[in-house]
């Protein structure tokens with residue numbers, strides 16, 4: 008039986024009259040690739056925003072490695088080991104790929120985000136180490152050749168990979184990926200799938216993956232949670248979820 012790393016207990020988030028996440032309970036196991044699917048507006052990104060502390064729950068709890076994180080701030084949650092990418096890519100377009108990854112890492116180092124990139128010199132040893140680690144991550148995502156180019160010049164697929172490198176720079180234990188294959192061509196999607204499995208193994212990560220591309224989710228995830236109008240309507244192995252009538256009606260039937 009594997010260990011639980013993250014638990015959502017009756018998690019609820021309201022926006023005015025709308026219940027974006029409605030009494031959702033599940034547990035994610037260490038080292039698992041856990042899928043999160045559901046139609047547009049189902050509450051998937053809201054769930055990520057809750058886990059990463061961008062918003063707080065109206066009700067219920069999030070427990071990470073036995074500690075409640077529901078009321079913690081985003082940087083505290085990040086430093087506890089939860090990193091994410093964004094559905095709407097959030098890179099510093101004017102900065103180079105390398106600088107974007109270094110920023111991701113600086114969230115974690117003592118000198119903080121405003122050193123190095125923004126002018127205040129960090130400790131030389133730390134700076135060299137950060138740069139070295141960032142270059143290694145760029146190599147891992149296949150962007151080492153473009154390390155010094157501005158992020159804004161990158162095609163979509165490369166920006167998504169750069170976001171993953173930036174998130175990995177935090178040295179997380181859990182990586183949340185919000186539609187990482189969006190905008191990628193079929194070939195890139197296949198590569199991404201292999202890549203996600205590879206980084207899970209290399210960094211011993213737990214991954215939660217939001218993705219609309221069903222073959223990718225089915226092929227990659229050990230279990231899949233399905234949200235519909237904020238409610239968890241299924242949570243099981245891919246083959247079982249695929250044949251669940253409520254899921255087909257809510258989601259897969261529309262594919």
Ligand SMILES: Nc1ncnc2c1ncn2[C@@H]1O[C@H](COP(=O)(O)OP(=O)(O)OP(=O)(O)O)[C@@H](O)[C@H]1O
Pocket residue numbers: 022025027045046047048049050051052053054094
């Ligand atoms: N900050 C907010 N204020 C008000 N309503 C919000 C806010 N964030 C999300 N919502 C609403 O909550 C619902 C869930 O949105 P969410 O972005 O979580 O869906 P999603 O499952 O990620 O959808 P998609 O597949 O389109 O990305 C939607 O109705 C959305 O409009």
Ligand SMILES: [Mg+2]
Pocket residue numbers: 051052053094
């Ligand atoms: Mg979303």
